[in-house]
Amino acid sequence: MAKEFKVEPLKVWNDFKKYREQYYRDYLEAKDNGAVRWAGSAWAFDAVPAGLGEDVYPLTGEPYGATVAFFKDFSRRALEKAERAGVPRDLCGYLRNYWGSIMMDKYVLTDGTEVEPFPKPDFNYTIHICCTHAKWYHRAGELEGDVPTYAVDISVGPGYLLDDRKINYVVRQLEDSIKWMEQITGREYDDELLIKAVLAEADSMSTWAKICKLNQNIPAPLEEKSMFTLYALLVLHRADPRVAELYNKLYEETQDRVKRGIGAINNEQFRFLTDNPPPWAFLNVYRYLEKEYGAVSLGSVYTFGLEGAWLGMDEKGETWRWEPAPTPEEAGVEISNREDALRWTAEFNLRYRPGWQHPYSHKIRKIETLQMIKDWKADAMIMHLNRGCELWAMSELEVRDYLVKHNIPVATYEGNMADPREFDEARTWNVIDSFMESLGIKKLSKQ
């Protein structure tokens, strides 16, 4: 019989939800007050446009694509609209929702309200790491009617192989991008705001890592499905000081939960990790595992590594360290001008962001994942073979093979993070039941 743990709702929950709601509204209404709005990847250097003023509102594409995916009907219309215009079905799921939304000229808010027209940005600003990002916003800019686009190439390899020339490559592009933004918006750039944003960014990202680390406790104070809501602010606007503040609040609360033995679920008997963006329209996968099996998802290289800042690979590229990366304050670094700030944000992101380490080998992701299983005391891995994102799907099968060779049980189910048509509920339950049965884990109802 599974042990019973105390559970409690999170106090900060509503603050996080409210921020997200307001974020999409702020972007929508920005033009009423002559503010600046920009769109781009959730991985864009969020701190850099902040120097354009206090009234700068971003719209990040991946979370927006996920929001669209969550509203199955809107998503279906958006996807079909894109497909009818010749957009191939196997492209990034977020991108197809995003393009489709522009093509329908409709924007969806977090409560499902549909607004017309699609609020186009003053400029698109992104990074490019997978095969998609820059081209996503390039085409979006064309669809929106010649909205200018700037993409920062960050394909300089994993953090532990960085050198000055590579860092400079990224810094020079960021410098150029500031000049470009000034031209586009006609605004004068404020370095003080940049510095403030860079500090907030580091704070948000490192604090998130600290929060994730607390899930090593038994019972886990958080479960991944809730973490999808909690990590969202990082992908929306991590360089906003208000976001950093919310993460600090969440960190305090989670520490308190650990101290008092509060669990995320009351019947934790099985701990597992996942590895990819989930099928957003079918988060009931997590509820099913929880309710039927007392299985708690502790997190993933995705949830922890998309926006968390971790030390990561050591200098030799042999050991992965799941330790939160230092903020400028913790590292004793003073940031006093534009050059410092750009260098810091470039290096911090390139070095400490796990999601940016993956496309350069299979090895990194294998070592990283196995270390996570050990550190978070997980019993198994449940992988989402995600047809919606080639970057996160990269190395997945090699990691699977590696884990199996290390005697870690692995189950895989197919799906698509952002195309609800590519997920088969019955098949997925079948995989889960087969997996749990094969491990000898009985349903709670049969115990």
Place this chain on the structure above:
Amino acid sequence: MGKKAEELPQYKQFAEWIENRHDYAKKWQQNNGGKVVGYLCTYVPEEILYAGGVLPVRILGSHEPESITRPYLHDMYCPFCHDCLAQGLEGRFDYLDGIMLAQSCLHLRQVFFTWEERVPVDWSYYMHFPHGVNNNHAAEYLKGELEKFKVAVEEWTGTTITNKELDDAIEVYNKNRQLMKQVYEFRKLENPPITGLHAMEMVISSQMVDKKEHNEVLESLLEDLKDAEVDRDTGTRLMIIGSEDDDREFFKMVEYEQNYSATFVFEEHCTGARYFWDEVRPEEDRLMAIAKRYVNRVPCPAKDWPTYGFYGRRRFNWIEKWVKEFNVDGAIIMQQKFCDPHELDIPSLRELLDNLNIPHLFLEFDITVPVGQFRTRVEAFLESIGEDDLFF
């Protein structure tokens, strides 16, 4: 009159080189005592390998169905990358001394990492390479990577690559590019003495043999082309645009086996013009010269996107130019299934061709090309272009 164009011996030579690519490489190893490196994407700076006495050969697929790559590669990764990996896993490249990749699309990267781990090979090299080739700082970044690469080749081969050797390699490579461009000039003629099939075989074979040897054949071909007798009807002048596509069956069908006359006068893909169009412009800093060549070449869509003040696609400027210079009547967009970088360009590409008044046909192919099905579609396409002519 000269020789019959279709019977030129150089065309046979190109085809033979392709068919016997593995034997060629093995013999080259024996005869030269040198190393052979297989590469997975045309962004590899071959000049540096060649200067080090290494023969770079391109790894291409075999267009045969296989069932051995799915434990490692997702289904939604392109058939080409599956096919390449299958070649390695099946041991067809077991003679390679090394493999390498200059950072390209995610699909080929995965092939490289799995190959490196699962196919025994003495040396492997992953070159970091800018994706933002349209930005001003890319060549500087690349130059740093070329420096590291040169040292790695030197350490592996136990040699020092001198400036003289680099100059020689650049010369051989540039010459190959110039000669192939001269052959392409003949494709501008009203009745080109070279079909797309032979032109593509020329380019593919150049990726598989010693360029010096290839240059000799190209020179003699250029002589023969001057007065070659064309005894086929050129028909509709087609251009092929798209992803990696070295399947020759499709070319044979379109140019030789269907009901309407048609000739490819240009191939835009990476076993065509994208591979060889640009030369290294010599400068004192050799590695910078090479870096600039690879940054400035006709880009693969994987690397072609906006940056500071540039909102277009550099590749499209080339396509527009080629369409006009080669007097193209229609374009076939040949799309490798699941090739994202190309897919991402396709809506805009269709718009471009529409604006240029160039009719286009979109075909998506898998590891094999469904020739029968495509024949029907190509014939319908050619018929519709013919009908248009009636009204103009």
Place this chain on the structure above:
Amino acid sequence: MITAGIDVGSKYTKAVVLKNGAEIVGYANIRTGMDHEKSAREALEEALKAAGINRDQVDKIIATGFGKTSVPFADDEISQVVAAGKGGYFARPSTRTVIEVGAEESRGIKLAEDGKIRDFALADKCAAGAGSFTDAMARYLEVPLEEFGQLSLRSKGAAAMNAQCVIFAESEVVSLVHQNVPKEEISRAIHDAIADRVASIVRRVGIEDDVLVVGGLANDPGFIDSLKRELNTEVYLPEIIAPEYIPALGAALMEE
């Protein structure tokens, strides 16, 4: 003790009646209708009739298959993977790899020496690697299904076909027909393509001898022939019962 396993598949419902977890005393196979419960009941009744056993003598009924949840009279249910693994191990204890190919799905299951499941992989959603594809193709070629496999064995050559996707595969078959390729060769090409597809999934768990093939498509000699060639190893069929009954047998073994 009498146990019964019922496998409600997408095409057929199979039932196996087992005595003392060791002896198969009856089995039956009927077409799955719209009403799964009814199909399950009928299959069970037929199997019991064959065994000469009354319904009230059955100690336990275990359901499996895609319709396992719609058998309210079952005492328990068991997943397809575990059922096929158990059944396969019982039928041939030296089995380390079970390949199951049903009408809509195929999967590979890796067994430990004691029969426990070490790993498994399910075919991706694309359906080119399952039994219903042969049904459709046999119909298209106007060949009775029973002869379709034999046809493949008589083929002198092999036309290459790429069946990573069922849509592509179908259009390739159409091309082959138009090119007047003999039906034998087309049948062989189809079987090769399915075997190719199945093998690529099973390879995810690794092929370890002995390999046992179960599920309805295992009855197709053309498929078995292609699969042997593709895997380049001997593959076995269960001897104690026809291959399509193995998951139902595994379900009946659950109490063991």
